[in-house]
Amino acid sequence: MSGAADLTKQTEDQTGEPTRTPMLELRDLRVFYGAIEALKGINVKVYEGEVVALLGANGAGKSTTLRTASGMLSPRDGQVLFHGERVDGIKSHDLVRFGIGHVPEGRRVFPRMTVRENLEMGAYRFKAPDPDDMDRVFTLFPRLGERRTQLGGTLSGGEQQMLAIGRALMGKPELLLLDEPSMGLAPLIVRQIFDILEEINKQGTTVLLVEQNASQALQLADRGYVLETGSVAMEDEASALLADPRVRAAYLGEGAA
Amino acid sequence: MSLNELWDYMVLGVVLGCLYAVIAIGYTLVYGVLQLLNFAHSEVFMFGGFGGLIALTAWVPVASPSGLQSVVYVAVGILAGAGLGGAVAFGLEKVAYRPLRRHNAPRLVFLITAIGASFFLYNIAGKLFGRSSMSMPTMYENKTVVTIFGASLNVTQLLIVFSAVAMMVGLDYVVNRTKLGSGIRAVAQDPEVASLMGVNIDKVVSRTFVIGGLLGGAAGFLFGLNSKVVYTMGFLPGITAFAAAVLGGIGNVRGAMLGGMVLGMVETLTVFVWGDEWRYVAGFAVLVLVLMFRPTGLLGERLGRTA
Numbered sequence: 275m276s277g278a279a280d281l282t283k284q285t286e287d288q289t290g291e292p293t294r295t296p297m298l299e300l301r302d303l304r305v306f307y308g309a310i311e312a313l314k315g316i317n318v319k320v321y322e323g324e325v326v327a328l329l330g331a332n333g334a335g336k337s338t339t340l341r342t343a344s345g346m347l348s349p350r351d352g353q354v355l356f357h358g359e360r361v362d363g364i365k366s367h368d369l370v371r372f373g374i375g376h377v378p379e380g381r382r383v384f385p386r387m388t389v390r391e392n393l394e395m396g397a398y399r400f401k402a403p404d405p406d407d408m409d410r411v412f413t414l415f416p417r418l419g420e421r422r423t424q425l426g427g428t429l430s431g432g433e434q435q436m437l438a439i440g441r442a443l444m445g446k447p448e449l450l451l452l453d454e455p456s457m458g459l460a461p462l463i464v465r466q467i468f469d470i471l472e473e474i475n476k477q478g479t480t481v482l483l484v485e486q487n488a489s490q491a492l493q494l495a496d497r498g499y500v501l502e503t504g505s506v507a508m509e510d511e512a513s514a515l516l517a518d519p520r521v522r523a524a525y526l527g528e529g530a531a
Numbered sequence: 532m533s534l535n536e537l538w539d540y541m542v543l544g545v546v547l548g549c550l551y552a553v554i555a556i557g558y559t560l561v562y563g564v565l566q567l568l569n570f571a572h573s574e575v576f577m578f579g580g581f582g583g584l585i586a587l588t589a590w591v592p593v594a595s596p597s598g599l600q601s602v603v604y605v606a607v608g609i610l611a612g613a614g615l616g617g618a619v620a621f622g623l624e625k626v627a628y629r630p631l632r633r634h635n636a637p638r639l640v641f642l643i644t645a646i647g648a649s650f651f652l653y654n655i656a657g658k659l660f661g662r663s664s665m666s667m668p669t670m671y672e673n674k675t676v677v678t679i680f681g682a683s684l685n686v687t688q689l690l691i692v693f694s695a696v697a698m699m700v701g702l703d704y705v706v707n708r709t710k711l712g713s714g715i716r717a718v719a720q721d722p723e724v725a726s727l728m729g730v731n732i733d734k735v736v737s738r739t740f741v742i743g744g745l746l747g748g749a750a751g752f753l754f755g756l757n758s759k760v761v762y763t764m765g766f767l768p769g770i771t772a773f774a775a776a777v778l779g780g781i782g783n784v785r786g787a788m789l790g791g792m793v794l795g796m797v798e799t800l801t802v803f804v805w806g807d808e809w810r811y812v813a814g815f816a817v818l819v820l821v822l823m824f825r826p827t828g829l830l831g832e833r834l835g836r837t838a
Contacts, residue, residue: 344727370729378727384720395717398710399729445728 295358297322297449297480298343298374303352305335305342312338314504315352318482320449325471325481327491327512329525330501336484337379339501340451343482344376345369356449370399375447379454379484381438385427389418392426392437396444403444411440414470432463439470449480456487468494488525492516500525538682540803541796546688546757548795549695553750554772555779555787556702557620557743563719563782564739566638567628570645572747573769574652575620579748580755580764581660582615583608584667591668601671608667608752609694616748617741623648624740629733649765657762664759691753698746699788705742706784715739719782767811771798774818780828789829793817 296319305313313335320326328336341347343354345366354362356372366376375396384392393411397403412419415436421429426437435455442450455471456464468490475481475494485491492498492512500508500521508515515521554576561569587608596604627648631641675683706712714735717725726732751760754768775794779786794814801813821829 346723346727365726367726367729367731370727376727378724382721382724384717384724386720387716391713395713395725395728395730398713398717441728 294321296320296355297357298482299353299355299358300339300343301353301355303339303342303349303354305338305347305349312504313342313349316501316504316506318499318506320480320482322448322480323475323478324497325475325483325495327488327495327498328482328484328501329486329488329491329498329515329521330507331524332486333503334501335504336501337453338504340376340453340482340484344374344451346376370445373446373448374451375442375445375449376451377438377442377453377455380457381431381434383426383429383434383437383441385425387426388423389426389429389437390422392441393418393444396441399445404446407444407446411443414443414473415440432459432467435459435463435467436470439467439474443474443479447479449482450474452481452483454484454486456485456490464490488521489516535681537803538680540799542679542682542684542688544796544799545792546691546795547799548792549692550750550754550757550768550791551772551775551795552788552791553695553698553746554768555775555791556699556784557747558773558776559779559781559784559787560706560715560739560743562776563784564715564722564736565628565632565641567641568645568773569623569743570642570769570773571623571627571648571652572620572743572773573765574649574656575616575623575744575765576747576751576754576769576772577653577656577762577765578619579612579616579744579751580760581656581751582748583612583752583755584665584760585660586611587668587670591670596670604670605690608670608756609749612752612755613745613749616746616751617744619652620740620744620747621737623652623744624737629736632736653762653765660762662762664761666759667756687756691757694749694753698749702742702746703784711735711738771811771814774815778818778821778828780830783828783830786828786830793829 298320300316300318302315302317303313304311304315316335316339318328318339328339330336338347342349342362345361345364345368349362353360356374361369361372384395387395393408394403397407417433418436418440421433426434429437439452439455452471455467459467464487471481472494483491483495492515495512498510498512498515499506500515508518508521510518554572557572557575558569561567561572587604590607591604627644628641631644671686673686675685676689677684706715714725714730717728717730718732718735722732754764771794772791775790776787777790778793779788779790794817797817798810798814801809
């Protein structure tokens with residue numbers, strides 16, 4: 275299924291004009307943890323409607339990039355632009371109002387809230403949760419609908435990942451930042467989640483995806499960036515990265531499709 | 532030790548337990564959102580006692596009031612107590628704790644600051660309000676209203692039980708059914724993710740302190756009705772209510788209520804059986820015993836963070 279979906283995506287992508295304003299632009303971003311420079315001036319662009327993958331080894335700066343984009347970290351240098359407007363320095367609780375949803379690494383659902391309460395928290399920025407959004411989440415993830423009164427902490431890993439994504443969708447994000455959605459999940463569940471991400475993207479949400487699972491991510495993505503120790507080492511169409519021998523050696527070493 | 536006396540003591544236990552429960556909520560809420568043992572909460576309680584006292588002495592005429600007037604006076608007392616308690620808690624968070632959070636201070640620093648703030652507040656109260664015990668002005672005739680199994684309940688006792696129950700029901704509603712409550716629970720479970728959902732952590736923490744302060748202050752007034760108001764009045768009820776919060780499972784609101792009721796009852800029954808000198812022994816013995824077998828307290832930690 276993914277091969278066919280890929281082909282249509284790439285043709286769409288090549289028709290886009292490169293001069294339009296990106297939805298999200300990270301410009302010469304430098305981020306420090308104390309004295310350690312985690313991001314050494316990276317440039318990333320995400321256009322409306324795209325799925326962009328950030329790949330790289332542990333410690334390459336993938337999560338740091340996402341955390342800076344959603345206001346959890348402040349860059350020391352450089353800019354974060356959303357629809358051309360500077361948003362770096364805006365705190366994360368204010369930044370959600372711009373329409374940036376962040377699904378954090380490790381899922382981090384609220385363990386002592388029910389599935390429904392977790393989803394309602396996702397809509398915290400609104401006066402009340404939109405029932406249509408709730409229905410949409412339950413349609414995308416029927417499993418969550420069945421477990422709506424169950425506590426978040428009692429769900430399986432895959433269900434928690436679904437809940438974390440559903441929770442972010444409740445905030446009506448234009449841009450969804452996803453940090454390692456496949457982490458620690460069985461291959462079958464990973465495939466399910468990526469199918470649903472594709473569906474979410476088709477419904478109009480732009481996606482910036484951090485993944486260790488490079489083959490899965492590149493099959494979904496339009497474009498990709500490869501980070502190495504805080505810098506962008508490669509940047510290309512997803513299909514080109516998927517075919518690149520260096521990427522194949524470093525990230526698809528075993529069991530490459 | 533007649534049966535009638537036992538019932539009398541049980542009534543006293545319920546009254547005391549209600550007060551402990553309301554105070555304990557303040558400890559547990561703040562612990563939930565900040566993982567902080569706010570030892571200055573006992574002083575918030577004490578200020579509540581003075582809030583009620585000052586508002587009423589400035590206002591209640593010497594002549595004994597009747598009916599509606601009594602109700603108004605008591606309501607004013609509760610509101611003044613809650614108001615000053617809430618204001619002190621609000622200021623405490625702003626002045627003592629927020630700067631520490633801004634600098635990511637280690638938890639020990641918070642604890643030491645809490646103890647320091649407690650000393651500061653009760654000494655300043657001694658300076659401001661004098662160091663002698665004072666009684667609330669007479670607002671009603673404290674007669675026996677009902678008799679249950681031979682135990683009589685007077686107006687003050689009924690007032691304490693009703694107000695405390697009303698506050699607990701209201702608080703439970705706020706925490707579990709309102710948006711502010713969702714924010715409080717979310718911050719308690721995962722502050723970073725809560726802020727990703729649009730929760731302003733500073734605001735939630737500040738409001739949590741105020742809620743705890745309102746309850747603690749109102750409890751201070753009610754406590755003062757039942758005994759006296761003095762600048763040192765916070766220490767023992769405060770430390771007992773803290774124990775109650777731990778007993779119930781710190782971070783868990785319903786646990787704090789349960790723990791307060793249990794300790795109030797244990798305390799008065801101890802006095803009944805062994806005498807007044809054992810008053811504070813049994814409660815803390817129960818605390819130690821429960822924690823030996825259930826280290827997370829009676830109701831676990833529903834608000835608490837994941838490991």
